[in-house]
Amino acid sequence: MEIYKKYTTILVIFGLIIGLESGYIINQRNTAQLLDEMKTEISSTVEEQNEKMKELDDKISELETELQETQDQMNEYLEIFSDAEELRIFYETRVNSLEDKIDDLLVLNKNLKEEIQYLDAIINEQPVEVTPPGRSGLDFFQLTDNELDDKWVQISDELIVWEQVVEDRTRIMAYDGESIFPISDHSLDAEDPYLWQNQVVWHGWISESSTEIFYYNGSTTIQLTNNNLFERSPKVHNNQIVWVANDDHDNEIYFYDGKQILQLTDNQRNDMDPVIEDGKIAWIGQDGNNFEVYFYNGTTIHQLTDNDIHEASPCISVGEIVWSGGGNTYIYNGSITQLTDDGYNNQGATIDNGTIVWQSNVNGLQIMMYNGSEVIQLTNNSYYNQDAKVSNGQVVWKGLIDDVFGIHSDIFFFDGKSITRLSSDSSMTSSYDIHNGRIVFVREVDGDDEIFLVT
Numbered sequence: 001m002e003i004y005k006k007y008t009t010i011l012v013i014f015g016l017i018i019g020l021e022s023g024y025i026i027n028q029r030n031t032a033q034l035l036d037e038m039k040t041e042i043s044s045t046v047e048e049q050n051e052k053m054k055e056l057d058d059k060i061s062e063l064e065t066e067l068q069e070t071q072d073q074m075n076e077y078l079e080i081f082s083d084a085e086e087l088r089i090f091y092e093t094r095v096n097s098l099e100d101k102i103d104d105l106l107v108l109n110k111n112l113k114e115e116i117q118y119l120d121a122i123i124n125e126q127p128v129e130v131t132p133p134g135r136s137g138l139d140f141f142q143l144t145d146n147e148l149d150d151k152w153v154q155i156s157d158e159l160i161v162w163e164q165v166v167e168d169r170t171r172i173m174a175y176d177g178e179s180i181f182p183i184s185d186h187s188l189d190a191e192d193p194y195l196w197q198n199q200v201v202w203h204g205w206i207s208e209s210s211t212e213i214f215y216y217n218g219s220t221t222i223q224l225t226n227n228n229l230f231e232r233s234p235k236v237h238n239n240q241i242v243w244v245a246n247d248d249h250d251n252e253i254y255f256y257d258g259k260q261i262l263q264l265t266d267n268q269r270n271d272m273d274p275v276i277e278d279g280k281i282a283w284i285g286q287d288g289n290n291f292e293v294y295f296y297n298g299t300t301i302h303q304l305t306d307n308d309i310h311e312a313s314p315c316i317s318v319g320e321i322v323w324s325g326g327g328n329t330y331i332y333n334g335s336i337t338q339l340t341d342d343g344y345n346n347q348g349a350t351i352d353n354g355t356i357v358w359q360s361n362v363n364g365l366q367i368m369m370y371n372g373s374e375v376i377q378l379t380n381n382s383y384y385n386q387d388a389k390v391s392n393g394q395v396v397w398k399g400l401i402d403d404v405f406g407i408h409s410d411i412f413f414f415d416g417k418s419i420t421r422l423s424s425d426s427s428m429t430s431s432y433d434i435h436n437g438r439i440v441f442v443r444e445v446d447g448d449d450e451i452f453l454v455t
Contacts, residue, residue, distance in 0.1 A: 056109045060102060067098040100382045104401075138420065143175055143440075143451040150451045154433045155440045158198035158218075162431075162442075162451055163191065172202055174216075175451075183216045190214065194235050201234035201241055213243050215256075224256060235276050242274040242281050253283055255296075264296055275316045282314040282321045293323055295332070304332055315350045322351045329358050329370075339370055350390060357388040357395050367397050369414075378414055385412070389434050396422075396434040411441050413454075422454060 074095065143160065144150045150173070153162040160175040161183070172184040172193050184190035188204040198218035203211040211231050213224040217239070224241065225231055231254070234243040241256040242264075253264040253271045257279065265271045269286035271294070281296040282304075293304040293311045305311055309326030321332040329339040329349045340346045345361035346368065356370040360377075367378040367385045371393070379385045383399035395414040400407070409429045411422040415437075423429065423443065430449065432441035439454040 053109060056105055060105045060109065063098055063102050063105070067095065067102065070094055070098060097382055138422070139455050141453040141455070142445075143180070143453055145445075145450060147448055149449045151442050151449050152193065152431045153440045153442055153451050154193065154195040155435045155438055155453075156195050156197050157436060159195060159200070160440055160451070160453065161193050161195045161200050163193065172200065172216075174200065183221055184214065185221070192232060192234070196236045196238070199236045199239065201236045201243075203232045203234060203243075213241065215241060225254075225261070233273065235274060237276045238278060240276060240279055242276040242283075244272050244274065253281070253285075255281060264301065265294075273313055275314055277316045277319070280316065280319070282316050282323075284311050284314060284323075293321070293325075293332070295321065304336065305330075313348065317351045318353055320351060320354065322349045322356050324349045324358065329356065329368075331356065331370075339375060340368075348387060350388065352390045353392060355390050355393050357390045357397075359386045359388060359397075367395065367414075369395060378419070379412075389432070391434045391436060394434060394437060396432055396439055398429050398432065411439070413439060 074092075149165040151163050151165075153160065158176065162173055163170050164173045164182075166186065169186060170189050170191055171182050171186045172190045174181055174183050176198075183200060184202065184204065188206065190202050190204045193200055193202040200216040201224075202214055204214050204223075205211050209230065210228050212226060213231050213234050215222045215224045215234075215236070225245075227245075230246040231243055232245075234241055239258045243254055244251050245254050246252075250268060251270045251272050252266060253274050255262045255264050255276075264281065265285065267285075269288065271283055271285035274281055274283040279298045283294055284291040285294050286292075287303070287306070290308065290310045291312065292306060293314055295302045295304050304321070305325070307325075311323055311325040314321055314323040319333065323330055324347045327343075327345040327347070328341060329346045331337050331339060331351070339356065340360070342360075342362075346358050347361075349356055349358040354372045357378075358368050359365050360368045362377075363380070364382060365384040365386050366380060367388050369376045369378050369390075378395065379399075381399070383401050385397055385399045388395055388397040393416050397412055398409045399412055400409050408427060411429055411432055413420045413422050413434075422439070422441070427444045430442045432439065434440075437455070441452055441454075442449050443452055444450075
């Protein structure tokens with residue numbers, strides 16, 4: 001894959017406007033042949049990009065005029081009504097919103113100009129370095145290029161896995177750095193994969209009302225269960241697996257310890273959302289009133305919470321458990337600490353090596369991070385930032401954006417120092433993941449979903 005890093009005259013079509021992803025090599029056929037076949041199409045694309053850039057320039061001018069008028073009006077009114085605090089807050093909020101929109105359009109405009117320069121260089125057969133404009137230092141690879149839908153991607157040091165829809169059936173695919181191959185039986189619908197290192201678990205549909213748990217151990221796929229239960233939400237860590245099974249009455253937690261299957265819960269209430277690390281398991285379960293957090297330490301089950309709020313979505317890393325409850329974020333590491341108490345709706349907490357991220361309903365939706373000592377607000381914009389994932393202090397999330405391209409979602413990456421916008425077009429992002437500085441995400445290309453890798 002070093003070809004992606006060299007100066008070449010390989011044809012790269014940046015499809016910010018026409019719907020293709022920016023900065024990816026679309027195939028590896030002979031460069032000269034590609035240039036001959038598509039020079040006319042590239043010229044047409046440049047014209048379209050120039051038209052779009054003109055539209056962006058006009059929109060920026062309009063917003064700058066509106067901003068100046070708003071600032072003038074604010075100053076005029078505040079001179080008359082000097083004690084009108086609500087009026088001041090209204091105008092300051094409006095000014096901040098306009099400034100955010102102008103900044104977004106300036107970024108899009110800058111990237112668009114760079115993309116046009118790339119296309120011009122290709123038309124003139126000049127050397128082009130295949131690095132996406134505006135994303136210096138990151139390399140983008142398109143892993144899949146087919147007419148199938150590839151979705152729900154995850155990444156580890158050893159594998160990238162995802163679901164792929166083929167002829168109305170879903171199978172689990174894997175990429176090991178050299179080749180792409182299926183790890184599930186295509187005769188069954190396989191869904192909900194979960195990856196740890198080179199181990200993958202998922203549930204497969206045996207019938208319309210029954211699913212079983214399947215396990216890929218790095219070389220072989222094994223059917224772990226064989227019963228009439230509805231089983232789902234499997235998680236794996238170091239050859240140990242936990243999942244949820246419905247017995248036609250409620251949901252219970254099951255645990256494969258590497259040798260045998262154990263039923264951890266057996267009650268008349270729902271238990272769900274289990275996570276596992278080194279044989280220790282956390283989940284939420286009903287106590288007759290609401291959902292509480294439970295913890296299996298390898299020998300005994302403990303009820304960690306007992307309150308009147310609804311707990312949700314526990315996550316475990318290096319022995320620490322985090323979850324969201326009642327609009328706040330909590331951590332358990334021998335005792336429970338409440339990380340937030342700000343009146344905002346904090347949800348979706350997840351943890352990796354002591355770093356915790358979540359989304360907070362402050363000025364829209366913003367991404368928050370706890371670095372082990374303090375809570376930091378990573379974002380402060382007009383986007384709806386959500387579903388953050390963290391690995392070794394680096395964070396990736398999606399922002400729901402309404403701009404010149406309409407409503408769409410883009411991927412953002414915090415490398416520990418600064419934030420980079422990894423995508424910027426009219427597509428919607430359905431899935432993404434991060435592990436040790438490598439990022440994968442799903443993006444629509446030519447009418448179907450494809451897998452992309454950023455390193």
